[in-house]
Amino acid sequence: MCQVEEEYSGPLEKTSLPTVSKKCMKCKESTAVLIIRVGDAFCRDCFREYFVHKFRAMLGKNRVIFPGEKVLLAVSGGPASSSMLTQVQEGLSRDAPKKLRFAPGIIYIDEGGACDQNAEEREKTLSQMEAIFRKTGFPYHIVSLEQVFSLPNSVLEPVSCGPERPGSSYKAAVDQYLQQKEVNQRQGQLATEEAQDAVAHLSVQASQVSPEHKQALEKLFSSLKTLTARQDMLQTLRQHLILHTARLNGYSKVMMGDSCTRLAIRLLSNISLGRGASLAVDTGFSDPRYGDVVIVRPMRDYSSKEIAFYNRLFGVRSLFISGLGTKTSDKASIQQLTESFVIKLQADFPSTVSTIYRTSEKLHTACPPQTSGAVAADKCLLCLCAVCNKADAASASHASLISERLSRGELGMEAKIDPASCCPSGTLDPFSCQREGQGCGEGGSCTAGRAPAPADLKSLLCYSCRLTVKDMAAEDTLPPYITSEAEKRWNRAQLKEEVREFLLEDEDEEVG
Amino acid sequence: MITSCSQGSIMAVPIAIHLEFGGGAELLFDGVKDHHVTLPSQSEPWDMKQLLVWIRGNLLKERPELFVQGDSVRPGILVLINDADWELMLVGRFFSIHLGELEYQLQDQDNVVFISTLHGG
Numbered sequence: 001m002c003q004v005e006e007e008y009s010g011p012l013e014k015t016s017l018p019t020v021s022k023k024c025m026k027c028k029e030s031t032a033v034l035i036i037r038v039g040d041a042f043c044r045d046c047f048r049e050y051f052v053h054k055f056r057a058m059l060g061k062n063r064v065i066f067p068g069e070k071v072l073l074a075v076s077g078g079p080a081s082s083s084m085l086t087q088v089q090e091g092l093s094r095d096a097p098k099k100l101r102f103a104p105g106i107i108y109i110d111e112g113g114a115c116d117q118n119a120e121e122r123e124k125t126l127s128q129m130e131a132i133f134r135k136t137g138f139p140y141h142i143v144s145l146e147q148v149f150s151l152p153n154s155v156l157e158p159v160s161c162g163p164e165r166p167g168s169s170y171k172a173a174v175d176q177y178l179q180q181k182e183v184n185q186r187q188g189q190l191a192t193e194e195a196q197d198a199v200a201h202l203s204v205q206a207s208q209v210s211p212e213h214k215q216a217l218e219k220l221f222s223s224l225k226t227l228t229a230r231q232d233m234l235q236t237l238r239q240h241l242i243l244h245t246a247r248l249n250g251y252s253k254v255m256m257g258d259s260c261t262r263l264a265i266r267l268l269s270n271i272s273l274g275r276g277a278s279l280a281v282d283t284g285f286s287d288p289r290y291g292d293v294v295i296v297r298p299m300r301d302y303s304s305k306e307i308a309f310y311n312r313l314f315g316v317r318s319l320f321i322s323g324l325g326t327k328t329s330d331k332a333s334i335q336q337l338t339e340s341f342v343i344k345l346q347a348d349f350p351s352t353v354s355t356i357y358r359t360s361e362k363l364h365t366a367c368p369p370q371t372s373g374a375v376a377a378d379k380c381l382l383c384l385c386a387v388c389n390k391a392d393a394a395s396a397s398h399a400s401l402i403s404e405r406l407s408r409g410e411l412g413m414e415a416k417i418d419p420a421s422c423c424p425s426g427t428l429d430p431f432s433c434q435r436e437g438q439g440c441g442e443g444g445s446c447t448a449g450r451a452p453a454p455a456d457l458k459s460l461l462c463y464s465c466r467l468t469v470k471d472m473a474a475e476d477t478l479p480p481y482i483t484s485e486a487e488k489r490w491n492r493a494q495l496k497e498e499v500r501e502f503l504l505e506d507e508d509e510e511v512g
Numbered sequence: 513m514i515t516s517c518s519q520g521s522i523m524a525v526p527i528a529i530h531l532e533f534g535g536g537a538e539l540l541f542d543g544v545k546d547h548h549v550t551l552p553s554q555s556e557p558w559d560m561k562q563l564l565v566w567i568r569g570n571l572l573k574e575r576p577e578l579f580v581q582g583d584s585v586r587p588g589i590l591v592l593i594n595d596a597d598w599e600l601m602l603v604g605r606f607f608s609i610h611l612g613e614l615e616y617q618l619q620d621q622d623n624v625v626f627i628s629t630l631h632g633g
Binding site for chain 1: 518534535536538539542544575578587590592597599600625627629630631
């Protein structure tokens, strides 16, 4: 390696420089066409085999997708998700006994409203995407981002996890499925299956975007002051839309096309954004935080180079759709900065991304004990990750709350500044206490019909969502399902606080 | 296996190159993905380094820093020469990998593809 930096100053002939053609490291016969990882050269056919095999191995290793299950593929049009779509198509069409066995659907979210695209660009993109989806033959759902304004509150309600299906039952499920299929074939039920398939292939189109929703979306995104907050909010809204569509149509799994490179970038930027607590679910293979719908990331082992090459060499169609971060400078947002950092480092040290990836694989969530009463209060309103509510006085989030109060000039509240006493959810809301002139515990006038003060929303959010909302100029631009769910939880927490002293605690302190 | 490139490319004739841009890189070129260009003749053979300079001067419409960085392309942009990774274009065994890529000599009717794998185009 010490020869790398040496410069040869002697005159070198430029006319006929020999080129060295490398052989594929696998079959050792054909000429290599690309290098992946540090120095592995693959020829075209070996690469294709490697690529396809990796996808199926990823699904087979983590046995979370059961045969016959309905799986929603989240396709953004970009290279990774288009590649995932192709892999699923290929996997389902094989006649081999090891073919994939689930029922896919596609969801595409039209984010043009947030990215300032004009109507005709959106139309064009939509029609191109539809053409691609129709060719696959799977049922597809095209949802526009504006539809967040008509989502029901139930999207944010935490759902307890479905019964755990241990690994041993996977094999049993597969056997059962195969047997059932044989029986069906023998009884000539193929006809009804085909009819059912045909009905499922009817696409579900989103209704036309209403102008009020379009305006509301524009207002929402223009009230977010930084690009970081905008990208974060877009991500959150996208997740909610996908979740809602999956629930509405009976999908129990969602496949996202996040590549290894993208997940490495997301890991580092999440740490910078304050989402360290949910790293494992944000970047792991499966994300069970929504309970009934599990998010799965089968492309997490592919670097973006492998995906780009596969798409180019084997004709996978993908669209480039301008997003929030297109053509911005490197320092425009935390996410952009992290991306440029990781990519530049990767250029000089080709094992960067895989090292980050391997580190993320070692992260596991320590599951907190599931108590039925604490379900609603312990999850962040927006990202549904666990929130540490019993914040002790020394935690960083508590400190940031105090400094916020101090900077707003409410200095006379030292007596009330202790987490467990005044208000529920371990945060302060001196406004409400002040108004009544007495502490929350006395008199029942706290909840007497007042509009939620701004502090309400923040107390229901995790640290990083709080930062995003803090960047908003006007919180009422949030979609109604968020604000009404926030109000509901706040009222419930207030009520609980009021009757707290009358409740029998679990510990045997009070005699009642 | 060492094969020498064609001797007939003592550059007195201009060479025709097919350039393609994908993955968002085309946004910097007015959205046009396919470019058939003819590089003017010069005494020395064209190499990748000179091609990049030429692209920057003649084709790139805006934001050069999003495409080239120093002598090479911006990290995150993949380059394929005749459907093969340009990192394979090692020139001799005495150069570092990076120098090797840029030293590749272009030949007539070569196809060079630039695919951006970045978010921001």
